[in-house]
Amino acid sequence: MVRTIRLTINGRTHEIETDDQRALLWVLREDLNLTGTKFGCGMGLCGACTVIVDRQAVRSCTTPVSAAAGKHVLTIEGLATDGQLHPLQQAFLERHAFQCGFCTPGMIMNAYGLLLQSPNPTRQEILDAMEGNLCRCGSYHRIVDAIEEAAARLRGGKQQ
Amino acid sequence: MKPTEITRRELLTAAGLYVMIPVEILLAQEPERLPARAGYPTDFNAYLRIGPDGRVTGYAGKVELGQGAMTALAQLLAEELDVPYERVTMVLGDTELCPWDMGTFGSLTVRQFGPVFRAAAAEARAALLEMASEKLGVPVQDLEVRDGIVRERRNPERAVSYGELVAGRRIERRVSHATVKAPGAFQILGTAPSRKDGLEKVTGRAIYAGDVRLPGLLRARILRPPAHGAVLRELDTSEAEKIPGVQIVRDGNFVAVLHPQWDLADQALKRIRAKFEFQEVPLDDSNIFEHLVKNAPPPHTVHQQGDLAVGEKLAQIRLEATYLNSYVAHAPLETHSATAVVQGGKVTVWAGTQTPFRLKTQIAETLKIPEQNVRVITPYVGGGFGGKSASQQALEAARLAQLTGRPVQVVWDRAEEFFYDTFRPAAVVKIRAGLDAEQRLVFWDFYVYCAGDREAQQFYDIPHQRTLASGGWGSNPPGLHPFVVGPWRAPSVNTNTFARESHIDALAAQAGIDPVEFRMRHLRDPRMRRVLEAAASKFGWKPMKLPSGRGVGVSCAMYLGTYTAMMAEIEIDRNSGEIRVQRVVLAQDQGLVVNPDGSRQQMEGGIMMGLGYALTEEVRFRGRMVLDRNFDTYRIPRFSWMPRIETVLIENPEAPASGCGEPPIVNVGAVVANAFYDATGVRLYQLPMTPERVKQALAKT
Numbered sequence A: 001m002v003r004t005i006r007l008t009i010n011g012r013t014h015e016i017e018t019d020d021q022r023a024l025l026w027v028l029r030e031d032l033n034l035t036g037t038k039f040g041c042g043m044g045l046c047g048a049c050t051v052i053v054d055r056q057a058v059r060s061c062t063t064p065v066s067a068a069a070g071k072h073v074l075t076i077e078g079l080a081t082d083g084q085l086h087p088l089q090q091a092f093l094e095r096h097a098f099q100c101g102f103c104t105p106g107m108i109m110n111a112y113g114l115l116l117q118s119p120n121p122t123r124q125e126i127l128d129a130m131e132g133n134l135c136r137c138g139s140y141h142r143i144v145d146a147i148e149e150a151a152a153r154l155r156g157g158k159q160q
Numbered sequence B: 001m002k003p004t005e006i007t008r009r010e011l012l013t014a015a016g017l018y019v020m021i022p023v024e025i026l027l028a029q030e031p032e033r034l035p036a037r038a039g040y041p042t043d044f045n046a047y048l049r050i051g052p053d054g055r056v057t058g059y060a061g062k063v064e065l066g067q068g069a070m071t072a073l074a075q076l077l078a079e080e081l082d083v084p085y086e087r088v089t090m091v092l093g094d095t096e097l098c099p100w101d102m103g104t105f106g107s108l109t110v111r112q113f114g115p116v117f118r119a120a121a122a123e124a125r126a127a128l129l130e131m132a133s134e135k136l137g138v139p140v141q142d143l144e145v146r147d148g149i150v151r152e153r154r155n156p157e158r159a160v161s162y163g164e165l166v167a168g169r170r171i172e173r174r175v176s177h178a179t180v181k182a183p184g185a186f187q188i189l190g191t192a193p194s195r196k197d198g199l200e201k202v203t204g205r206a207i208y209a210g211d212v213r214l215p216g217l218l219r220a221r222i223l224r225p226p227a228h229g230a231v232l233r234e235l236d237t238s239e240a241e242k243i244p245g246v247q248i249v250r251d252g253n254f255v256a257v258l259h260p261q262w263d264l265a266d267q268a269l270k271r272i273r274a275k276f277e278f279q280e281v282p283l284d285d286s287n288i289f290e291h292l293v294k295n296a297p298p299p300h301t302v303h304q305q306g307d308l309a310v311g312e313k314l315a316q317i318r319l320e321a322t323y324l325n326s327y328v329a330h331a332p333l334e335t336h337s338a339t340a341v342v343q344g345g346k347v348t349v350w351a352g353t354q355t356p357f358r359l360k361t362q363i364a365e366t367l368k369i370p371e372q373n374v375r376v377i378t379p380y381v382g383g384g385f386g387g388k389s390a391s392q393q394a395l396e397a398a399r400l401a402q403l404t405g406r407p408v409q410v411v412w413d414r415a416e417e418f419f420y421d422t423f424r425p426a427a428v429v430k431i432r433a434g435l436d437a438e439q440r441l442v443f444w445d446f447y448v449y450c451a452g453d454r455e456a457q458q459f460y461d462i463p464h465q466r467t468l469a470s471g472g473w474g475s476n477p478p479g480l481h482p483f484v485v486g487p488w489r490a491p492s493v494n495t496n497t498f499a500r501e502s503h504i505d506a507l508a509a510q511a512g513i514d515p516v517e518f519r520m521r522h523l524r525d526p527r528m529r530r531v532l533e534a535a536a537s538k539f540g541w542k543p544m545k546l547p548s549g550r551g552v553g554v555s556c557a558m559y560l561g562t563y564t565a566m567m568a569e570i571e572i573d574r575n576s577g578e579i580r581v582q583r584v585v586l587a588q589d590q591g592l593v594v595n596p597d598g599s600r601q602q603m604e605g606g607i608m609m610g611l612g613y614a615l616t617e618e619v620r621f622r623g624r625m626v627l628d629r630n631f632d633t634y635r636i637p638r639f640s641w642m643p644r645i646e647t648v649l650i651e652n653p654e655a656p657a658s659g660c661g662e663p664p665i666v667n668v669g670a671v672v673a674n675a676f677y678d679a680t681g682v683r684l685y686q687l688p689m690t691p692e693r694v695k696q697a698l699a700k701t
Helices: A024-031 A087-094 A104-117 A123-130 A140-159 B008-015 B023-029 B069-081 B108-136 B162-166 B198-203 B262-270 B288-295 B308-314 B356-367 B392-404 B414-419 B493-511 B515-521 B526-539 B596-615 B668-680 B691-699
Strands: A002-009 A012-019 A050-053 A056-059 A072-074 B048-050 B056-060 B088-092 B143-146 B149-152 B159-161 B218-222 B231-236 B247-251 B254-259 B273-277 B300-305 B317-325 B337-343 B346-351 B374-377 B408-411 B427-435 B441-449 B464-470 B552-559 B562-573 B578-589 B644-649
Touching (some): A024 A050, A087 A140, A104 A123, B159 B162, B288 B427, B317 B493, B356 B374, B427 B493
Parallel strands (some): A002 A072, B578 B644
Antiparallel strands (some): A002 A012, A050 A072, B048 B056, B231 B273, B247 B254, B337 B346
16 A cells, blocks of 8 residues: 655654555665665575664565554664764674675674674574574674674673 | 774765766776777776875776675785875776776686786886986985885985875886885785775675666566576566556567566566466486486596506506586575666666676677777675676666666566576586505596586596596586586586595595595695695594594695695584584685785685585576575575684795685585595585485485
8 A cells, every 4th residue: 555654764754655565675775775775585584684673673675664664763874873883883894794795784783683682692692693694705703703792892881 | 992983974975865976086087098909908007096195096807796806906006006005995897997807706816817916006116216216316226115105215304205296197107127026025915904895885885786876767677487498478568567657678588677666666577477488308406417427518638647447457446436416506695786877879887797898798799889888887796606707687787778768777586596597517527546555546537527627637646547527617518407507616626626535535434544644645745735734733633544433524625726625523413414514624825815814704705605515505496497596495504504613824925826715615515525424434425415315325324
């Protein structure tokens, strides 16, 4: 059904008139030109399209935009604040936890969702939470290391 | 550590709408028109430009697939010019701005293009020194360069910067005697600076071919046949046309649905009713091997020495086996994508491709326009592995842009990616070999069908041997394969290494000799001996007779001038048949290492990717239909597979830099098969070693 959908994306409110069954991924990429969120499989099997909707990591390729109506959506473009990278971005950058970079936004957003739910995850919890995100270049070890490091930095930041 | 600051301009770009590359800016930076001849230009201005502010832009026809070309090339340029790495920007894969290049494959960037690029930078530095000498009135031998500033050694006040010397112009001076630096003088080569593509990739600002946005851009979804070779017989687009904004284009068998939004174009495509006609081909993933052996073209002799008949007579133990591997997909996370625009008879195509210059020729042929009217721009490529050497999607985008007069974007979905992939060929290797009374290899007869002849030739010391190869991943007789095959990371070498190293291991077992010791007895090359020793030492290899029950394995390979030895430890779940790789050690001698962290990324990535073809990856098909359409049935490695990985880079800077992107993957099949034999006493002859095949093999004993 075509209707007006209001949703907040990276802190900005948008009103979009569209078919509410369209996947959030395509509304982000095609209607709003937020191309950091990637299309990889279209069936929620690879994680490249992961974004945060109200503190939950979701696969935007299988999430209808209606499910995000009235909610807060965070994409990779909204992660850095006040000109500073998020500790996850910083750790991915420093550890070179990427190669081609196509899975990277989804990896970072999925990890962000994990750390919202579980700020102090064990290595096994990280592996379990990331299991549905695929990296064909095989940067998995570095990604887990980067998430562990970012989690430690975020906890350190809160104690100060 | 201080967080990286993003400038305000960068943040605005990140939130902005269009990522168009302003053409006037690109033209202003243009270093030089491309020469008409196919080959690397001799004028060093083709490779670099120094701005008035001292910033250096490097130009190369290579592309950034994730392998770190942008970073390694920037290091080479900074090193030879004596400018800070941070001041270098690389422009890659743009056919209008960059010097011609054959393509980004074969681990050639540092190995083959690197010396050309270094030499250009070294000549530019020498020319700049001469210019500075004249400007300062100081002989060249009394000058030194640091951070792009030329100074008189004894009087550092007398100085001039590259930026001032060049003043935005091209450098006209030529120097015939320039030399590159000796390894002892390196300051940037051999270090691991922050990757040039890092900031863009962690912020989502990295642009891939499907991220290009142009005013009026249409997304195209193309009607695909159910099987290769199918012909369109009936078409009804009436339901599709009911979606507002849809445009249908038909040109013979080529039918596309266009819409400003990809998903709505896709919806319309699904409403098209079409009937295709195709011939049933009685092939599938179970009978393909028989078919290949029967129909492969006649073999050519790759290598022959001694006399096989003599060797066979000397043999006390003979061993014969056949090794198989299935078709394997590239499955990059970014599907084939391209964006094309035709303006004033000129076409510009942004493409995820490994071969921008070849693509330029193909687009000109497809659109029937002169080649100089075609420009291919390669943004970041989301993985290639050989699969983006073919760029059909870019031809489709260009064709549709010409047909509609609008900018058109083609982004394949995952099913198209599997259907049109140029798979690694299914292949068969037959080996006969024997040991003499002293347990030495006396003969070796190796025959590879359909994988290709690369690294088919034996490197162990064997007096009587012959290597035959028939067919390959390049051109093949029609009907041999049910679909297109092509180069897949280390083409033919994964197959040949799996067969050779499995068979060597089986012979070691027959001889009752530790498999490392057995290899050492047959290795003369000191570089190969050294990597094997390095791997054994890192792994803590304990000599043993096979099978020891521990589940450890070894495999060696030589490829692209790089020497590798891999060891692994595995666990087997005998109930489920699943193999779990616990630990992998990879030692590698690749000569000069430009960027050790970059090399380790390739080593770690190669091991992880290799586990896929070793354990699960095989394309299922029926006739000319591809049954795998997504990652649910085609299973690639994921987080839970991660073994402990240790990498050893051999210090050997005096040897020329050899390949690094492909060699790390070639041992994975054999090392797992050998570890499996060590654990169970059962040998697996077919890749991938799926739970079903494992259970079958174990049940036979």
